[in-house]
Amino acid sequence: MRNTLATDRRTTVDDIFDHLFGEINSLRLRPGDRISEAEIAAQFGVSRQPVRDAFTRLANLDLLLIRPQRATEVKRFSSREVEKSRFVRASVEFEVLRRAAGNPGAAARKLLEACLKRQRTAIDKGDYQKFGELDYEFHQALCDIADAGFAFEVIAQEKAKVDRLCTLGLAKEDRMPQLLEDHEAIAAAILDGDAERAVEAGKLHLSRLDATIASIEATNGHYFDPSD
Incomplete structure (x- = not known):
């Protein structure tokens, strides 16, 4: 599910979102797997904010479970x-x-x-x-x-x-x-x-x-x- 923004308008959030969407959808990240905001930020060489924004978009698709003060997980099937x-x-x-x-x-x-x-x-x-x-x-x-x-x-x-x-x-x-x-x-x-x-x-x-x-x-x- 690629982002529909034109190439010249793509952002770091788009790149992180697309990467994680692919990892989750291909089951390289499986239901219940924990995912670290800090590790993703380090992987992309960015601050935590764009990672947080990408996480939110994935959560809106029911692909991530974000819980305050607890590890973010790839969402299990409901x-x-x-x-x-x-x-x-x-x-x-x-x-x-x-x-x-x-x-x-x-x-x-x-x-x-x-x-x-x-x-x-x-x-x-x-x-x-x-x-x-x-x-x-x-x-x-x-x-x-x-x-x-x-x-x-x-x-x-x-x-x-x-x-x-x-x-x-x-x-x-x-x-x-x-x-x-x-x-x-x-x-x-x-x-x-x-x-x-x-x-x-x-x-x-x-x-x-x-x-x-x-x-x-x-x-x-x-x-x-x-x-x-």
Whole structure:
């Protein structure tokens, strides 16, 4: 989830945020891991203030748990918050799919086919992290086709809250081909102008996380907040 500011307006806070977001999202920093403000400041050669600001932004995405006078931790998964994020995302995304199905055409076909081609390449290389990035690209393309670019801001924010679960699913279960098939079905429905078929394909796609959550809860229950 790269910062959307133009390159010439990027700040140290942006750099720290992007670095830590990548570390958390890729699970190099795992749920429950402690993270030191002082160590990050030393790593980047800056004062603690930009680190503190980056921590706040990550906390707003439910990725860090900041507690006064206690160590900051990578936030554990919350079943309630995951359900909330998925509900919000689904509500927005289904409307996007309906609108996108109303705009089939050459431009939409070119955009979607290019996205799917890059996903196939990532699968061929076994690059699940790249596939995760391309997943964002695909859903942004859907918003563009729907002429609802603003909707991607909501989708991306809610998606970021559960991406670590998706990463675990992609890494451990090798489900990239299945997710690609979902994307292909969504694209086909949109290009056919079939809104309800697109929504049904979208529902199936978002439901893929159910099995991943159940598997992670069974094998890595300590990743979840015990008080949830």
